[in-house]
Amino acid sequence: MMRLSFFCIFATIVFVTGQDQDGLINSNVERTLDLVSHLPKEIISVTIENRGTKATRYYDYYVEPQHVNNVAYVGAAVKGKDNDDQGNLVIKQETTDKTKGAVYRIALPNDLRAGQTITLEIEVAHVNALRLYPAEITQTERQLVLYKANPYYYSRYTTQTQKTTVTLPTDRAESYTQTPKPVAKSEQTITYGPYENVAALTRSEITLHYENNNPFLTVSSLNRWIEVSHWGNVAVEETIDMYHSGAKLKGPFSRLDFQRRPDSLSAVKTFKTSLPASARDVYYRDEIGNVSTSHVKEMQDQVEVEIRPRFPLFGGWRTHYMLGYNVPSYQYLFNKGNQYVLKMRLVDHVYDDQLLEQVTIRIVLPEHTRNIEFYPPPYGVERLPNEKHYTYLDTVGRPVVVITKRNVLFQHIQDFEIHYTFDKIMLFNEPMLLVGPLFGLFCLVIILVRLNFSISRNEISEARMRVQAVWDQVVENNLKRTGFYQKIDDALNTYKTNKDLKGYNEQRKKIENELKTVQQDLAGLQAKVKADSADSAEKIAELQRLDTQQREIQQVLSGLAEKLVGNKLAKPAYLTQEEVARTRLREINARISAIINQY
Amino acid sequence: MDAFTSILPFKQLLPQKLSYDKQETFLKLFILASAGILAFATRLFSVLRYESVIHEFDPYFNYRTTKFLTDEGFYSFHNWFDDRAWYPLGRIIGGTIYPGLMVTSAALYHALRWFHITIDIRNVCVFLAPLFSSFTVIVTYLLTKELKNTSAGLVAACLISIVPGYISRSVAGSYDNEGIAIFCMLLTYYLWIKAIKTGSIMWSASCALAYFYMVSSWGGYVFLINLIPLHVLALMFTGHFSHRIYVSYSTFYIMGTILSMQISFVGFQPVQSSEHMLAFGTFGLCQLFSFVEYVKSKLTQAQFDALFSFALVTVGFALSVAGLVLWASGKIAPWTGRFYALLDPSYAKNHIPIIASVSEHQPTAWSSFFFDFELLVFMFPVGIYYCFKELTDANIFIIIYGMTSIYFAGVMVRLMLVLAPVMCVLSGIGISSILTTYMRNLDVSQPKKSAGTASAGSRSRRTDDSSTYPRKNEIAFGVVCLMTFFLITYVFHCTWVTSEAYSSPSIVLSARGGDGSRYIFDDFREAYWWLRYNTDEDAKVMSWWDYGYQITAMANRTILVDNNTWNNTHISRVGQAMSSTEDKAYEIMRELDVDYVLVIFGGLIGYSSDDINKFLWMVRIGGSTDKGAHIKESDYFTPQGEFRVDKEGSPTLLNCLMYKLSYYRFGETYTEQDKPPGYDRTRSVEIGNKNFELEKLEEAYTTEHWLVRIYKVKKEENRGQS
Secondary structure, eight states, X not given: OHHHHHHHHHHHHHHHHHHGGGOEEEEEEEEEEEOSSSSOEEEEEEEEXXXXXXXXXXXXXXXXXXXXXXXXXXXXXXXXXXXXXXXXOOEEEOOOBTTTBEEEEEEEEEEEOTTOEEEEEEEEEESSOOEESSSEEOTTSOOEEEEEEOSSOOOSSOEEEEEEEEXXXXXXXXXXXXXXXXEEEETTEEEEEEEEEEOTTOOOOEEEEEEOOSOOEEEEEEEEEEEEETTTEEEEEEEEEEEEOSSEEOSOOOHHHHHHOTTOTTOBOOEEEEEETTOEEEEEEETTEEOOOEEEEXXXXXXXXXXXXXXXXXXXXXXXXXXXXEEEGGGTEEEETTEEEXXXXXXXXXXXXXXXXXXXXXXXXXXXXXXXXXXOOSSOOEEEEEEEEOOTTOSSOEEEEEEEEEEEEXXXXXXXXXXXXXXXXXXXXXXXXXXXXXXHHHHHHHHHHHSOOOSSOOHHHHHHHHHHHHHHHHHHHHHHHHHXXXXXXXXXXXXXXXXXXXXXXXXXXXXXXXHHHHHHHHHHHHHHHHTTOHHHHHHHHHHHHHHHHHHHHHHHHHHHHHHHHTTOSOHHHHHHHHHHHHHHHHHHHHHHHHHHHTO | OHHHHHHOGGGGGSXXXXXXXXXXXXXXXXXXXXXXXXXXXXXXXXXXXXXXXXXXXXXXXXXXXXXXXXXXXXXXXXXXXXXXXXXXXXXXXXXXXXXXXXXXXHHHHHHHHHTTOOOOHHHHHHXXXXXXXXXXXXXXXXXXXXXSXXXXXXXXXXXXXXXXXXXXXXXXXXXXXXXXXXHHHHHHHHHHHHHHHHOOHHHHHHHHHHHHHHHHHOTTHHHHHHHHHXXXXXXXXXXXXXXXXXXXXXXXXXXXXXXHTTSTTXXXXXXXXXXXXXXXXXXXXXXXXXXXXXXXXXXXXXXXXXXXXXXXXXXXXXXXXXXXXXXXTTOSBOOOHHHHHHHOTTXXXXXXXXXXXXXXXXXXXXXXXXXXXXXXXXXHHHHHHHHHHTOOXXXXXXXXXXXXXXXXXXXXXXXXXXXXXXXXXXHHHHHHHHHHHHHHHHXXXXXXXXXXXXXXHHHHHHHXXXXXXXXXXXXXXXXXXXXXXXXXXXXXXXXXXXXXXXXXXXXXXXXXXXXXXXXXXXXXXXXXXXXXXXXXXXXXXXXXXXXXXXXXXXXXXXXXXXXXXXXXXXXXXXXXXXXXXXXXXXXHHHHTTOOEEEEEOOTTTTOSSSTXXXXXXXXXXXXXXXXXXXXXXXXXXXXXXXXXXXXXXXXXXXXXXHHHHHHTTGGGOOOSTXXXXXXXXXXXXXXXXXXXXOSSEEEEEEOTTSSEEEEEEOOOOOTTOO
8 A cells, every 4th residue: 555655656756747847836825715605715826936948838727636626717817917907817728637637727928938937826716615514404503514625735836835824704613624734723714834845736635614604695597688679778687596505404494583683694685786887677576576675776886786585595495586677788789880799798796706507698689680709708608509589579580699607606707799790771670560560550441441342332321421422512612602702892891992893893793703603513512412312402402592692682782882982871871781781691601600510 | 429529628629620420430439548548547556556466366376377378278278187286186277267368368468479579478467457447448338329329338438447346356467257257248238239129140149159258257157147038038028029039039048058068167057057047948938938929920819818828737837847857856956055145145154154254255335335336326326217217128138237236246245346337337327318418408598699500509409398497507507517526526536446445466565664665565475485496396285275376376386275165175174274283283284295384474563364363264164064073163262252362262272273373483572562472463462372382393484574474294203213
């Protein structure tokens, strides 16, 4: 056994030195193991020195084989550079080796020449790395977890000095491995090391058993639905399945105890979700309706939604909800001519220290978009084949881009881009779809109303319609008639002032001729309507009679005026006689309009 | 109609060019459209105040079945055996429901989907009742127009659009059969009136189709199938029977019966059960009557008399023998309890506790007539008076409808709904007749000079014959003003009632805080959601039957009893479990394989319709079967005959399962200032039995305000562990 392990170490050394061609060593490593949340986070500040001869571009970060599946995020930056966006280095995951673990190749910002040093800060987030111990607790018990880690920095390179600082959520640790010395614990921190000259790929194990009452909130699946409208809106809806991945609740749940002790330990009562600052119309609901327990706070740079699930989540309890909102598209959708770019966050912040185990994002683009290109954020996502979605006023369906990713953390909240082509003329497609059928409907109604489609002749209604048509004409003629009388009156008045008898007579003749035609028309109509409605014919005859009377009075009036002008009649006498005539005229007019108005 | 158009203040706004015909059409359309929109809009209080959510209990079942229908298609719906309800019996849903409602919503849903209008099925269900209310407005107009005239029709349409008696069952979210059934009922009546007026087979057949729709949507079709024969009978006795009625009724009865038998829940009832016998008998009588008339026309009087007396004896004898044989062989089904309850209000209370326990089966209080109808209560007799004045076939029908439905509405609160339309129709006739009479008088007394308009001229002709009396104009003015005032108060009353009484979804409770802010109690959904996500998928939940539909629909868990109270013994068993001691109840629960028990408890927040207040019904129903004979109602009262939960309460009550589940650990809780712990705010007493532990059950979940409490039934301990 001894020999075997010796052999192993020997082989390892040979192997490592064989590999260690680029001559890098870790001259100083300061490792912080942050165990405060349910996602253990490692921040490794490593100073690299190139002891070799050649310049190198890469630094390999290794993950122990047992942790390969737990690592959800690896990020690296050059220490000291504050502008974080620039500092992020490109990382590529190489093939995983079963014995040595996963390799992440970090590209250095520039060649590291012989003798030079550089300090990197590597951030690693682990998921599902904590073991709940015990796995089931009662409502009032504390939640204890077990974490196994390597006290040494696991690296392909030799490490000269290193130190690991573990931060616990509370100062209560049930137990922690006391080797390899030196180990020091002060309140919440346990320090392992410093250790000198640790060989490459050294593995050891320490076990920490400590209290962690943080909410172990985990989203088992998140479906994000982004619907882009070119009318100025982007609608986002997230359907979330959530569970408490902490120690399972054992035994009864007592509301009384829960209410008495508001600090009910690991239960999740509320959490905060941050949405973009421009989010409007936020809704929070599930299949059975609105969840009436939430608050929305609008802040400078975000909209904060305080979400309270319908019930507090204890270990093992699950819930499900939908959260949706709208954002104006001008903040996310850019275009140049027919070329559009959609730039949005792949996921939102759901809660602090979020762990979204399975995320599916569906981006619904407007109908008739072409040349869709998807540019993922700087980490790997899987793109599934496009789907089609049909909703209001769709004919050919909207293309849906489908993206999935596993284990999404806070660090993954980054932008993606979609480039596509959309002909602007197609914006008119949807209004036309509304206008077209309505126009058709109106046309149809017009045709149906104007034309007679009945296969049998209904004499009565036909006759009624004919009578109606005749009366329409009568009304028109009547309008004409009154117009002419008005003209005669006007002419009379003019005559009274300018005393031009000839002009007046001429004008009167002309108008009277016109009136005659009107009367003839009416007579014609009377003849026409006689067959269908004797009543109507009688009415028209009555009209004619009234008209004749009116004409007579008009003549009397004009005779009077002539007398007045010729000074054959005194003014007062004229006025009384005129008044009598006028009254009769008014009566006649009233009777005429009474007849006309009946139809 | 011209009288009608001229009274409108906005006559001036109408285009003058339009002929009177067109003006009338325009006004009709305008008023009807407004009434229809108003009917829809006034029912949206709850959606605006809360959310688009299904209300009450039964609608949740309807919603669940509709969802199933849209997801799985009609055939699987028809053959659906639901194993989530009535565990362990299950329920054949397809054969025990009226599918009209579900089919309507599913059809609407699919039609919208076809146009790519991606509306959620829940929203279709929520807004279906308001939509059908708008249709009802139109049908009411048509019906009243057939009975009286257009103006009465318009008034009736406006009245029904906001009548609270109908709104109570058709607000948005109240997704129940009645929502569409009232529309179907009125449509059937309208077509029936059309049919007897014309005697045409087309109208009768349409009437039968409408009747089929009615049968497919509501059990209340029995009212309809008795009312129409009653009308025919009344016509026979009043000498109004004619060939038109013969044709209409024969066509309607034959087609309607055959069609109604296609609904599997109805099956052979139309030819077997006593409830349908009136229709059948009237059909036979119609044939006999016509045959006799025919024979009479061919024979001399003496011959006819001889034949008639002979036939009366033989046929009468044969019929009674046949009836006896059928009755003895059980072909004529005994009348069901609900029907007896209609005829004898005290029947249910004495015989079937489960019918009596439903609040909507209680006899109606007088005040609720005014509450639900207001002005209509007074205008209803006026309408009847006008109908009697002009006794046509159609008016006889509406009188019979009015009289029977007012009786039934008095017997059962729920049937206020059947009364509401006829109230509106008759009041519409009454109001419009009064207004027409006095409006004329208003115009007549105006100076003759202004008689320039044609309408006045034509009216003066009509009013010539009316006798004049002093101060005609002033009286007319007073009556019109009074009527206007009544109508305005009617609108205010209806809106107030709708907003205050009929627009709370009951699944969400709300209260006003001290500072006027609204506080929402969402405990029901909290509990159902918890059940849905945190219990085993096959868990069986025991609760009182009121909550059955909601649990299956929202929590998606198997339940023992639900609101379809078809099996009395099963419900009784649950009642026995609730009213027994914990040990006895445990045996019953083991027998029924119960995993969780759910109780509603309002003591903490003062919610009055909780399980303790319903508890006496559980005791009564539990004790109504053989197995529960040992449960006696009197044991749960104090010697003084009081039902109380404090120290003086009967020990049987203080130790039964329901009590323990409701008050578990409540004795340690402070609910109100200056009161001892365990003070029940619903019943305003300090509870009697405080410190007890549960042995066979454990608290699984209690909602925020303790409104719903869920307990887990512990499994039996392994043998040998002691």
